């Protein structure tokens with residue numbers, strides 16, 4: 001029994017106040033005060049009452065920003081209409097288990113994430129459900145309420161077969177379109193055939209042994225994740241110390257030298273001092289580096305990168321490179337001198353290096369906010385802040401600018417960058433702006449063989465796999481792949497085309513297949529799908545990316561041309577804004 005005070009139910013008022021206080025809205029605070037219902041009417045914007053109960057909640061397009069309080073609707077059980085269209089509400093869809101009178105659920109054009117709750121199929125009075133233009137994931141539950149006359153889940157990230165219920169099958173294709181993982185009718189898109197069971201059945205372990213196996217795995221993972229970073233840092237410091245000790249022994253008698261670009265300092269075998277390329281950076285030596293607190297920030301195919309905080313407070317990134325030990329000291333130093341001179345706001349700057357027979361360290365400026373790969377692909381799902389189109393476009397421009405700079409300044413390099421991929425695009429956030437810097441450039445001449453270069457990003461280019469000559473255009477290819485990754489939100493080499501039930505390992509092949517099938521916007525990352533005004537730019541950039549990833553290197557545009565076309569698109573955008 002819910003008590004009534006005057007004309008309204010306090011429990012319902014509290015629920016509405018919870019909503020008011022948890023979402024940002026310019027209007028609700030001034031308007032939602034006093035009793036919500038009086039004489040069966042409401043002075044509160046968006047509320048309608050009947051018998052003292054709140055029966056409608058309609059807050060369309062009023063700039064609500066935030067997530068819904070978890071259980072606020074549990075005390076508004078007599079709602080017949082819930083409409084929150086065209087806002088910026090994020091988080092999961094609301095729980096509606098007790099709402100037996102609910103007829104209209106309009107939650108479209110928001111930022112909702114997660115699945116459509118299964119118990120929505122038990123809303124007995126449901127007539128209309130609009131969930132389009134959100135970021136919903138998972139499968140569509142089998143709605144079959146006979147009164148359901150409108151249903152729309154288009155422009156989401158739903159997956160799997162559309163349930164074959166009578167009710168869901170009577171809605172048109174447009175109710176389901178633009179969910180790249182949905183299949184079946186009415187979309188007329190065949191669902192992938194599940195893999196056939198193996199001919200040799202593998203014995204299933206009994207449940208108890210399965211459980212203990214999982215527990216053992218868990219314990220192992222925990223132990224590894226605690227121990228490995230510790231051992232790696234410890235190993236790194238111990239190793240550097242050992243190298244340093246050896247060299248000090250070798251150089252016994254030689255006086256400690258000051259850091260300066262003197263010829264002697266160019267011989268790191270004889271000194272632990274480091275050579276600096278930028279006069280504005282405070283100098284430090286190997287001892288300072290060894291005393292620094294270090295943590296692993298990432299491990300790649302032929303390097304491990306540490307964040308080192310020196311006692312002076314200076315933070316640097318130290319890349320410990322493997323696989324270059326066959327290289328002569330002279331070659332390594334020459335290349336470092338060449339790369340250390342490069343200065344550009346879209347290149348991570350090399351500030352120093354260390355070279356000995358056993359150890360090669362390249363010291364970079366530290367870029368604090370992770371890399372593009374993480375920004376695009378990590379934490380997908382609930383709680384993620386979508387990466388909007390304007391930000392993506394500015395990253396594209398930065399990467400193109402940095403790469404073009406390398407092409408201008410290293411013309412004699414066969415492939416000036418050679419390892420251009422999203423994890424090598426580092427991100428620096430300044431307030432709301434993201435600036436990007438390209439890193440890991442200029443390694444191609446340092447690697448001992450073509451075989452070891454296969455681990456660089458250019459190893460994925462068609463000319464590399466065909467054993468053909470490499471040119472600057474291999475970088476253009478890699479840039480095209482990044483462009484496609486930004487536009488589609490997909491990880492290269494991890495694509496499934498459900499249309500023809502084929503797995504394709506190449507992002508540009510997948511995009512070409514989808515575009516040929518005439519679902520052009522289906523390639524777009526769901527996070528940018530709603531930015532309709534920018535679809536034209538996205539499609540132009542997709543075409544540019546496809547040119548960049550052309551199998552024939554000579555047909556790809558030069559990097560300067562790529563940059564020019566991106567700038568043109570960007571300028572047109574700012575004219576229109």
Ligand SMILES: Nc1ncnc2c1ncn2[C@@H]1O[C@H](COP(=O)(O)OP(=O)(O)OP(=O)(O)O)[C@@H](O)[C@H]1O
Nearest residue numbers: 298299300301302303304305317364366367371423
């Ligand atoms: N200058 C830097 N500042 C901050 N973080 C960095 C810097 N350089 C690299 N990192 C981080 O360290 C991670 C590992 O880098 P690393 O170059 O060792 O491997 P990778 O680029 O991921 O792979 P690979 O070596 O196979 O190309 C990067 O993904 C990046 O997030």
